[in-house]
Amino acid sequence: MAAQGVTDRKADGQGVGASLLRKEDDRLLRGRGQFVADIRLPGMKDVAFARSPLAHARVNGVRVPEALRDRVVIAEDLKDVKPIRAVSGLAGFKPSDQPVLAFEKVRQVGELLAMCVADTRAEAEDMVEAVELDLEELPAVHDMLAARKPGSALLHEEWGDNVFLETFVDVNFEAALDAPIKVTREISTARQSMAPMEGRGTVAVWDNRMEQLVLYTGSQMPHIVRTGLAECLGLGQHQIRIVSPDVGGGFGYKGILLPEDICLSWYAMRCGHPVRWIEDRREHLTAGANCREHHYIITGYADRDGRLLGIDCEATVDSGAYSSYPFSACLEAAQVASILPGPYDFPSYRCRTWSVATNKCPILPYRGVARTGVCYAMELVMDAIAREAGLEPHEVRLKNLVRPEQMPFDNITKKHFDSGDYPEALRRAMAAVDLPAIRARQEAGEPDGRLIGVGHAIYCEQGAHGTSVYAGWGIPMVPGHEQATARMTPDGGLELRVGVHSHGQSMETTLPQIAHEILGIDVARIKLVHGDTEYTPYSTGSWGSRCAVMAGGAVATASREIAKLAKGIGAHLLQAKPDQVDLVDGRVVGPSGSVSLAEIAHTWYRLPQNLPEGVDPRGLEATIGHKPVRDSGTFSYAAHVAVVAVDPEMGDIEILDYIIVEDGGKLINPMVVDGQIYGGLAQGIGTALYEEMNFDASGQPLASTFADYLLPGPTEVPAPRLDHMETLAPYTEFGVKGIGEGGAIAPPAAIGNAVNDALKGLGVELTQTPMTPRRVLEAIGKASNGAASVNAGAQGELV
Amino acid sequence: MKPVNFDYARPKDVADVLPLIADDSRTVKIMAGGQSLGPMLNMRLVQPDLVVDITGIEELRQVEETADAIIIGGCITHADIEDRRVPDVTRGALPAVAGGIAYRAVRNRGTIGGSITHADPSADWISILSALGATVTLRGPGGSRSVAVEDYMLGALEADLQPGEMLVSVTVPKLGASARWGYYKSCRKTGEFAHAIGAFLVDPERGVSRAVFGATESRPIIVPDARRLLGEGAARGSNGDFDSRLAGELVEAGGMSDPIDRQIHVVALRRAIQQAGSA
Secondary structure (H helix, E strand, C coil), rough: CCCCCCCCCCCCCCCCCCCCCCCCCHHHCCCCCCCCHHHHCCEEEEEEEEEECCCCCCEEEECCCHHHHHHHEEEEHHHCCCCCCCCCCCCCCCCCCCCCCCCEEEECCCCEEEEEEEEEEEHHHHHHHHHEEEEEECCCCCHHHCCCCCCCCCCHHHHCCCCEEEEEECCCHHHHCCCCCCEEEEEECCCCCCCCCCCCEEEEEEEEECCEEEECCCCCHHHHHHHHHHHHHHHHHHHHEEEEECCCCCHHHHHCCHHHHHHHHHHHHHHHCEEEEEEHHHCCCCCHCCCEEEEEEEEEEEEEECCEEEEEEEEEEEEECCCCCCCCCCHHHHHHHHHCCCCCCEEEEEEEEECCCCCCCCCCCCCCCCCHHHHHHHHHHHHHHHHHHHHHHHHHHHHHHCCHHCEEEECCCCCCCCCCCCCHHHHHHHHHHHHHHHHHHHHHCCCCCEEEEEEEEEEEEEEEECHHHHHCCCCCCCCCCCCHHHHHHCCCEEEECCCCCCCCCCCCHHHHHHHHHHHHHHHHEEEEEEEEECCCCCCCCCCCCHHHHHHHHHHHHHHHHHHHHHHHHHHHHHHHHHHHCCEECEEEEEEEEEEEEHHHHHHHHHHHHHHCCCCCCCEEEEEEECCCCCCCCCCEEEEEEEEEEEEECCEEEEEEEEEEEEECCCCCCHHHHHHHHHHHHHHHHHHHCCCCCCCCCCCCECCCCCCCCCCCCCCCCCCEEEECCCCCCCHHHHHHHCCCHHHCCHHHHHHHHHHHHHHHHCCCCCEECCHHHHHHHHHHCCCCCCCCCCCCCCCCCCC | CCCCCCCEEEECCHHHHHHHCCCCCCEEEEEECCCCCCHHHHHCCCCCEEEEEEEEEEEEEEEEEECEEEEEECCEEEHHHHHHCCCCCCCCCCHHHHHCCCCCHHHHHEHHHHHHCCCCCCCCHHHHHHHHHCEEEEEEEEEEEEHHHHHHHEEEEECCCCCCCCCEEEECCCCCCCCCCEEEEECCCCCCCCCCEEEEEHHHCCCCCEEEECCCCCCCCCEEEEEHHHHHHHCCHHHHHHCHHHHHHHHHHHCCCCCCEEEEHHHHHHHHHHHHHHH
16 A cells, blocks of 8 residues: 655655654753753652662561651551562463562662652651561572573562573574574673663652542553553552653653552542652663663574574573563563564574563563664674674675565565665665775774774564454554544644653654644644653554554544534635535535635634534544554665774774665664664664673662763764655555664664674674673784784783 | 752861861762762762862862973863863873763863762772872861872772861873873763773873773772883884783782773783874
8 A cells, every 4th residue: 555645745844754843842942941850849759769780689578667657668567569460371380479568588789778858859768767677688699591591589589480481483594504604693782771861760749639649650551551540550540640840861661651650649639748759870770771782692604605504592681570561571582583684684593582570660661672682682693693604794794685576575474574774775875885995994904003994784674553453462462543633723733642651752743744734734733742641542662663653644634624614614715515625724614615624613613503403523522543454564774884993902993984875664764763763873873882780699780870881972973874764654644654763773784784894804793782891802802813903911812 | 859958068278177177976978060969969979968069169179380280270170171171181091081971061060070080990099090190189177188099999989088088179280292192981971970981191301101991990090111012013003013911910910800800901901002103
């Protein structure tokens, strides 16, 4: 099916395809945004949590001084509160119960043991120091590979092991075994914190008039939080209102139900005043390092000419202590198995995955979800095959990418690639760098002694996948139709109400652009209402690069309904039949004249006496659900090329050039898409070179400030060169594809391949992120021909 | 995290500070720029009864030039030096190093005296001032005394302060007309604390050739006569003459056991010397 609607920008430059400046920036750039920490309610008190200092311990007691007892919540107070339980329907999944406040055992550093309430946060922290924790330390499970082995200490004793879920797929794998080229690599990505600029935060208050718990919390999915919270607290969902105000970055971290939210809610229902918790950076880093930790043993099988014959992989993901709501503990690892084949077409595949419980915080889906690790593993192996075959890596990729004439294409794990020209993206990206010149430069050597390298990576990203995909996972949240409400105001403006949340996605601008495309109403007069369960239709929220496709599609559908309703009234006013009129640039035009939408709205709301008998009683308001024609997801894709210089004496890596050629189908607002890619790239560079939360053998996180947990800053993120292809998606409104996460997927792979290209003369290959100076130097030191390192010491270890 | 409850004083002169810090019945912390102390307070790594803010003391904001040195008040900020509001007598060394300290926001408030007294091994002032042969002047109940910067730092986060003493100024000798310096630090990102620092000064008129390995686990490792590292081409400090093996032995003797740490410190110093040679 061809894409519906338009392919060209509207003449007034506001519709689909226009790089309109962001409406939300007027308040955000002037410092007028309202984040949770900006909310001041009368009588509000602050909360600090007593958190476990140990990774794994038996809780013998939590003792509160009697004088403080009425302002401290401990586990025994919460007997009627259900634990957080996020199951998966996948066979063999072992559920966990995450207590709101720990009792019996603590299973991660930072787990909540008591909540202290005071006039200020500082005083609440004084109270925390007065709470006595009687903990009996148990052996910590900090290494996911060791945790899989028999004899490991157990987190959830009743399981008998530490494995949430094991999955296995085998598609004709035996056939690959005779391949002439066989390369095996052990590849891993470090555990990270998502580190949004704004951490988590919640204000909870009981509204007596509405008989309702109101929770102000930065959330990507307010409706899902309401559902989860209601189930834990035993409330009706009508008794809870979730308001998610301005949010300073989500990335997945603000997609989950936190024990903190439940604890504050429980207290707010009883105490008679609002309570507030604002996560500080120390809490975020030490209790919230919740993503990316993957380990792969992966083997690529190929012909001598670089044709990929098979992939065999054992993948382990450190899922942390509990299954978090709503995505569960196994989304990440199980997804590895289904997406590892990437954008390639090959005949044999085998993959076994483990979601392993450890004494770390629960894993969450971070921008790109499993794809960043998967792309790193797969693309490193593709380069290793190229080196083995003596071919340029891009040539090997071009031989194996799904070709445009194969689209739509069902790959080896039954992913339905909807459209695109993957080889063209790679060719364009390679054309942006002068490969022969780089090869000549490598041959000649650099005057400063550094080694340069070029690397690339390509991926495709499933976005906006819907019911049929998620029903299979069996997690607490399955997206169905995405709904939007469109409602004209009496003066001819438009309100759009959506259940997704915009926190960087720019939907306050892009969704009005879609409505404008259909109705012709000025974007300035279209108001997006989001982030409040009271005012918006139910939605699973903002995740999975789904909003442009799903909420955008819903807004388009609802806007078309408004157009139909307006034409009905307009035709009457023009004394024409409905099929004689058309909607053009905000006016209903008939054979004898035209009438504006504003006049039509005025008539409906303020001069109903002028309406005909039998006018459609829905007026100028519509709530409609939307699903793409096919709900298996859109597949945007991109090729990334990095040129790096590696200092073999210091181990420093500098990115000299970075090219991204991406295809997101029809771009609603190309400037916004560029912004999404820049932000994703910065996070991808963080994964590649900087970000890492290490844990010691007792499960203690080793960074508690940004002095130790390094994020890339402005001087570490290069200005990438971007190029767009626009292959329309066949199943969505306008041909739009989800692109929100892609920027964060490929950088570790592209940079990793570039570093390995730079160091290939030394026989060095790095297969672990982040590629720190120390890891670079250790790898060079280990390589037998590490001639570039200097003699540094009497014992000359590094000669 | 939020700080514990503490009292706050902002005296107008040094004489008013001394009795406050001599009171050993309570924990007292001096705050100069607050760029390290602020986070340490917030994380409750320090829990003082009293914070004495010395940034309102005029004397500590003074700079005095003598015949052979410049005396920099303890509360002069990194930005004052970077922007050359403090006259440069070091042929550009202090402004250049100041401009590389952390971020501009830190440099606007962070002070030279605060940084040296905080005694973080990774900080820049300790290393470059040790290379330049600077001294600090301390004042306490018994009067004033001067100590070489490298001796003032006793170890990581430990300065040679007697009870009731505070740093009032830093004295940096004027360099000769043909002096050259080099400074190289290794950071993973702009503004990060250094993992290795090399600092080097050759001042033929004053007969000085001095090298410093900084950003160690503790005090910087000083090479008082750096000519031994440079062999024949001592003054020029050309690359070929740098004795990496000897440099490695020196840092190892200085307590650096990790070979990669040794490597990056040796390379940092070699690059600092190269920079001086090409100046």
